[in-house]
Amino acid sequence: MELIFEISKPGRSATDISKSDVPVINIDDAIGKKYLRNELDLPEVAEIDLIRHYTNLSRRNFGVDLGFYPLGSCTMKYNPKVNENVAALPGFTGLHPYVDADFAQGNLQLIYEMQKYLCGIFGMAEFTLQPAAGAHGELTGVMMIKKYFEKKGLKRRVILIPDAAHGTNPASSALCGFEVMELRSNSEGGVDIEHLKSLMTEDVAALMLTNPNTLGLFERNIEQVAQIIHDQGGLLYGDGANANAFMGKTRPGDLGFDVIQLNLHKTFSTPHGGGGPGSGPVGVSKALMDFLPVPRIVKTGDNYSWSEKFPDTIGRVRSFYGNFNVIVKAYTYIRSLGAEGLKRATEMAVLNANYVKERLKPYYDLPYDRGCMHECVFSGKRQVAENGVHTTDIAKRLIDYGYHPPTIYFPLIVPEAMMVEPTETESKETLDTFCEAMIAIAREAKENPDGVKNAPQTTPVTRLDEVLAARKPDVCWKKP
């Protein structure tokens, strides 16, 4: 398709500017020529051009509303439409963040109650909704951990992170000045307790644990793990991106986690928007409450307001109050499902993942053959060894079958990984047809490997040259 710049034509515009109802002044004089720009090289298109351009672009994009999207670790559940509608109410979209609290009591109540709900669901003492995404939440959590030790006059330099962890975990730790030490997984895909003991010293601030981990496996020894960390005065950080695996069934707070971040856009069903916006609330135990970022919401009587009067806070991590409108959708989700509904969501998510695991086990290697939680991870090793067909090829071939591929090549500890997270909103019929496609592809890999390697064929473009893209980066269009 042509670029918006390529269909641009001087003199066109898709919207217009009102005539001024106040005196027009000479801008050159008022502001000074040297401060003004002389060109403005933006596309010029009529409204019809704009609508056709972007509408046709949208038709070249796959979303969960079109079909199954088992992108592991991303919880691509179906997002209810009613949430979109209520979040679009002018009362929620129309307020400036600096309006006096009197104007925003509805918003403030929503934020306050959302924090309360999350505390109840996850067993934490307090939550902040400020972080804009999961990784932002991780950073916020790690900063609080740092502050916690500073307050104690201690300087701990290290954070332990399992080899299976998501890339944001080490990245967030590093961005906070910590040194990252990698913790091995054991043969069961869990924490290698002995290795943990050997690494856990007075210099370790925290273990950043994802439970269930990115293999979709629940840490059976969680109690012991927490013990080991806490015995050395360390803190246990929980990456809650996988909360869809346990919400309503167990609580990180009860498991011994001191800090967790959530990904509202995953567990609490807000549309992923093609990469965002998300929201990454952070929950903490009593011991860390004082370090929460400001502003925090306070309720006095029936009145809600913001306060910055928390001397030990790590400070501010984002302008204003976070991705409020995303939080509205997550709040709506919690209200409509209620306690029972949230629990059922988890149960069906885990049921779906185990069903897919069992159905595909005969056809693809399953590195850790045990009950999984909300997702399961296969390896394409066999297909590579026997047919030279790689996980990428399998993923691309799935596209021709009408599915979005799973997450691939993650977690890193599984060679040729395929990480399948069906989520609870998918029906048995959908899982069955997906599994049949995966099985058919396993057969194709044997019988017609080239066919698989040349996939996809049903898309507007075939496989794209990523090497070229990185070698000769073209990230900004230039008029030929």
Added chain:
Amino acid sequence: MELIFEISKPGRSATDISKSDVPVINIDDAIGKKYLRNELDLPEVAEIDLIRHYTNLSRRNFGVDLGFYPLGSCTMKYNPKVNENVAALPGFTGLHPYVDADFAQGNLQLIYEMQKYLCGIFGMAEFTLQPAAGAHGELTGVMMIKKYFEKKGLKRRVILIPDAAHGTNPASSALCGFEVMELRSNSEGGVDIEHLKSLMTEDVAALMLTNPNTLGLFERNIEQVAQIIHDQGGLLYGDGANANAFMGKTRPGDLGFDVIQLNLHKTFSTPHGGGGPGSGPVGVSKALMDFLPVPRIVKTGDNYSWSEKFPDTIGRVRSFYGNFNVIVKAYTYIRSLGAEGLKRATEMAVLNANYVKERLKPYYDLPYDRGCMHECVFSGKRQVAENGVHTTDIAKRLIDYGYHPPTIYFPLIVPEAMMVEPTETESKETLDTFCEAMIAIAREAKENPDGVKNAPQTTPVTRLDEVLAARKPDVCWKKP
């Protein structure tokens, strides 16, 4: 794609019903078993199934927002998005038609002003906005004509209709008990004056004229035509479906029309909704005002209200007040364009049509080679004669080029007709690429006629068997 019934599964539902906040009673007793149904055979699908089903269906449908849609006589112009937004304001969508006028002053003012605007644009004395579509407007107009003569104690049985007229014209006349006589077109595609004179008697109630007619040609002798009709005490009815050809340039009222109906969804840019809703206001001259349908809106001071006190009215033609929300969009369109904008729309519509006519003339027969108004009509005669390629084939082939075909086989007086109405919202670039496609198809018809006859090939289904559909009608799905 599967039918919604085929993906249905007992126990699923895409929405739920609130628990009752009032006492639950026994329905069998309250209403009586014999009045109750025992089965309810509707699809049962989850919200995710529903959204995917209909969203994927939508992706198998072509709308003007996706591309060029030159469906002659239907004025498929681009409909501004802002009109959709304002028409969706709760103030416009939320009122019950029977609320006291005090609640609806905004709606009433809008209707009142809309009538005023239409009177100004078309030079009529008064308008009714009640008819739900153009054909409904025709019927309403013809009913008024009937009443007009009854009032005079005359019983005129005949309505004259040109052979080029749209099918709704004779159908509406017949539905009103009139006898239809067909008026020949002359060699210029206009009214055959001699034939008109010979038909015009004391028994003729009216001539139903479309001007410009369905050939896109303006009736040069309009003054004389009106004269002939009026001299015999007849009335001149104008089918205003083609108002996009003259709005702002001339007015039916000035041309001698006594009654006209409009198609707001065409000229005044409301989305066609896949076949409706539309809106077919009817404008009349002073002489016919008393016969307008009720209720009519009356303004007293700054207050608006409905009145039925019009003794000579033909009565009511629709429940409530017509397709109000469609009228909101049309009103918005008029307000944003203003007098100048409406005129420019007409000018660009006519410019576009003449441009297409000139570019395609060498490749397709043009039965009436003169300046056209908002649309032009070609004939596929040559392609049939030389290559056995029919207009249907050309139309289907256009689909492969990414265009919606023109209106075909209408008007009936043009063999193998192709009726192209570009509308003013299309750019020169779009017309050029369309014309190049038409030219390419003319070449294909010569060089590879079978390729054209086998079109379309880019669609989810190839050409469908319409004969089978009519011979063994299956208009309601039955479980196999």
Added chain:
Amino acid sequence: MDYCPHTQDDIKQMQAAIGVAGIDELFADIPQKFRLKQIPDIPSALSEQETVSVMSDLARKNRLPRFSMTGAGAYHHFIPAVVGHIVGRTEFYSAYTPYQAEISQGLLQAIYEYQTMIARLTGTEIANASMYDGASAMTEAAILCAKMSGKTKIIAARSVHPEYRQVLQTYCRANGYTVVELAYDPSGQIDLNALQNELDDQVAAVLVQSPNFFGIIEDISSVADAAHKKGALLVAGFTDSTSLGILRPAGAAGADFVVGEGQSFGNPLNYGGPYLGIFAAREKFMRRIPGRLVGATEDKLGRRGFVLTLQTREQHIRREKATSNICSNEALCALAAGVYLAALGKNLRKLAELNIYKTQYLKNKLLELAGWREVFSAPVYNEFVLSCPDAKKVNEKLKNVGIIGGYELQKDYPELKNSLLFCATEMISKNDMDIVTEIIK
């Protein structure tokens, strides 16, 4: 704002290609004396931002009621979010009639599904893809009966929506058909004896509604038997289409045509429109019914596909011999109805039950008021008629606090003085209803 993409350059080039020196030459066929200089009486153009504020001000001139107890042919029901998201798909709403089937499969299939749902709901075999509204659906059914039978007399129950009967009158007058109105009995149902007396061999059709305008459920099968005995056809309507979720469908009770207003299925009140006319019939009338029909067929490879079918019924083929003049219809409203029905599924019955519960509660509440009495005795769905000391005053009181009261029947039924037609749907809460009696007393 102006939606023409033409630049000055474009215009010049196009004029050159056409061979004209200026735009006005294109309008040469318009006699000089009739050329318009400037459209009168239209405010000047607005920017998009100005358009929004002008229209918002106008919308704000309306007052949205706190809640309403008026139905009377248009009903306030909850619309699931999915409906708006689907009818908001531009591929649907920016398309026109699916004449070109291959690029219109989405709409064609959706309408085929709608036709099937409606046929099932109404207990008939076929349904078209919408008439203008309930009134025109019923009227065209009546006209069709007359055309098919050659008879000129139509019997319409007085308990049929007054506006529907007015529209019927308008059409019949123009066609020289006579409409005889049929009384209701003290129960609120139609007077079967009166019907017997009116029925003669000139009667083309009998028109009833169930629930009727008073909310009363009619005994359709008895009416059907009576009509059929005399060779008349039965056109059975309904008021609130959600009643189809729980009431025995007229089709199953012997009606030849089942027609009515479909607004309740996912379409907002919109101050009266656009709505959609539901038109369902027995299979034998398939080639005579008005309106669009979508049929299933096959493509060259034997794949299922959908097309507009039996078009020889229609005006663009048959012209004055067509069974109707309808062309544009209410397709998008029908799509909304289809999505609504697919969303509720069997829950449509639950919804109907909830409406009945609320209705009972409101009725009992109001009957606690001094001087309020039930006017009819037969069972109702979600509307009912009560008489009270001063109907006008009641509505006035409610209006002053932003509540829409009952529909005042006196204007259409002089004999029903101080009688109000109330409606209770799922949109009215117990709390609302409790307030009402407080305000009235």
Added chain:
Amino acid sequence: MDYCPHTQDDIKQMQAAIGVAGIDELFADIPQKFRLKQIPDIPSALSEQETVSVMSDLARKNRLPRFSMTGAGAYHHFIPAVVGHIVGRTEFYSAYTPYQAEISQGLLQAIYEYQTMIARLTGTEIANASMYDGASAMTEAAILCAKMSGKTKIIAARSVHPEYRQVLQTYCRANGYTVVELAYDPSGQIDLNALQNELDDQVAAVLVQSPNFFGIIEDISSVADAAHKKGALLVAGFTDSTSLGILRPAGAAGADFVVGEGQSFGNPLNYGGPYLGIFAAREKFMRRIPGRLVGATEDKLGRRGFVLTLQTREQHIRREKATSNICSNEALCALAAGVYLAALGKNLRKLAELNIYKTQYLKNKLLELAGWREVFSAPVYNEFVLSCPDAKKVNEKLKNVGIIGGYELQKDYPELKNSLLFCATEMISKNDMDIVTEIIK
């Protein structure tokens, strides 16, 4: 409401296939003692209709102002209708990061176009596909400068948005970087002499905003020269991104990074979020910048296509060595911004001019009031600072009639007592502004 499609049957069959007798077996790995019986403190489930009414009530608890004169980092601009219609396309909003390019060409191309528009607007060569907000964009730019240079000192103008500086402090504290704040001079621009004095070879970056928090336009090129002379990099921000439509872009004036809040481009106020961080830079930093980058490439047939590129910068490849930890970003807000910019095109300049006219008018109006004075002298875009006898009282008066007054600077700038930061965009009318002075006086 519950969004799981599972029927009892489905569940039975799936359990059988898995080989478990009940759901709880699936959670066997959770130690018994940690199993939760029931989530506390959550209200019971709601039907869809109840959900809508509960949420509508909550929304109504907010009070929408008649109009507002506060900007201070979030701006009320008109959003053309097309923006909502495009970001409302479910293919866009129900997708995630376009890891699989072949089925994500729509979003990838739209973002490539966005990157290009932003680079052109900011006068740089490259831009990423969004940071969380203006504050994190500026902060990550500063951190990056420190990382690249190995230097630990960052100079931030006090005229940079207070909250941006607070976020910067939070990040720097955690990394052991020191932030030095730079005074503004009487004109409202940064004090160039103070800058010279602060600049030493330990300075990684100088952070300024233009327009700055006071609405003042800074002399970027002088700042750039000063910074570069001392080997420091210049991170230039802005407040209202619509200013980019008329002001000389910082990129053209020598800035190394141009960062800021993009909310003004088609995103609603939303009580502070979601917004989007604009992050643009010189080409030489391409392989170091944080966030997603879309690049053009070719498919096997040589057709143009788009992919996420240079991912070796990112956390999922580089882990602790990544240039940032960002993963999910504000893609949909960036899409909105792209559509907004495509819709306005060159009209963005007209819009900026209109903002300047309104601002001038409001300023003059307010200066007519007794005791009101201009605090700064340098030119402004659509915000300005005035001092008045009693700032609190002024805002109180306005609040009482539903108007949002100016931003009270004292809380962030103790020296600016009774000083208010006002903003005037195209959303405020002459009439509104005339009312204001009436109310205040």
